[in-house]
Amino acid sequence: MQYNFLGRHILVEYYNCNSDKLIDPDFIEKHMVEAAVRAKATVVTSDFHHFKPYGVSGAVIISESHLTIHTWPEYGYAAVDLFTCGDINPWLGFDYLEEIFESERSESIEIPRGMTEKIRKFSHVPLGEITFKPM
């Protein structure tokens, strides 16, 4: 069975992490970028912010879409998204971050983004082949 889509989007809840790993924006940025590299994505830019009293938010823009994170160190919890297009495997990034944050429990779902047959169906013009073209 097969259907075609442009992107793979993984939504992750990392529970019961090491809270110390969720506090430092530089640490988190470094490892979010590395997660993108592990997934064989091409990093375009990254932008991370520290919120008072604690918590970090940030995004890594990749040629193949993005990775984002929001952390709640006080609860040992982080919400992470890994959205990739093309023939790369976002789960490699997922595995890496699970280890880095020392998450004892995680939950995740993968949602296909941009189903090509729907894009074609809703269009008023012929679209030809619908694929992700790496830059």
Place this chain on the structure above:
Amino acid sequence: MQYNFLGRHILVEYYNCNSDKLIDPDFIEKHMVEAAVRAKATVVTSDFHHFKPYGVSGAVIISESHLTIHTWPEYGYAAVDLFTCGDINPWLGFDYLEEIFESERSESIEIPRGMTEKIRKFSHVPLGEITFKPM
């Protein structure tokens, strides 16, 4: 019926948009930021990129999480995420962008992020009240 969670995450497929609206990174950044404002979010920063031959990717970091977009002008398609925490309504941003991109058809799902009872259940330490605290 009620359950508590930290964030609301809307995943949107905007089909059959006006392709001209999906090409210009400055136009898209301006309106993604405005979508955050419409949702009454606090914008921290935004970062948008143009890919050759076409297509725009970008993220708006808000105090309450993020908005992201990836566009495929050649297919009239954009993948948008609106992730907000606290007592604001991400659907106001959704409505605004649907109008701006002139999307004739969209699909969307809302996924709760950070269910507080799961965070509590998986923790080894008592956590007290689990809430999003606006900065």
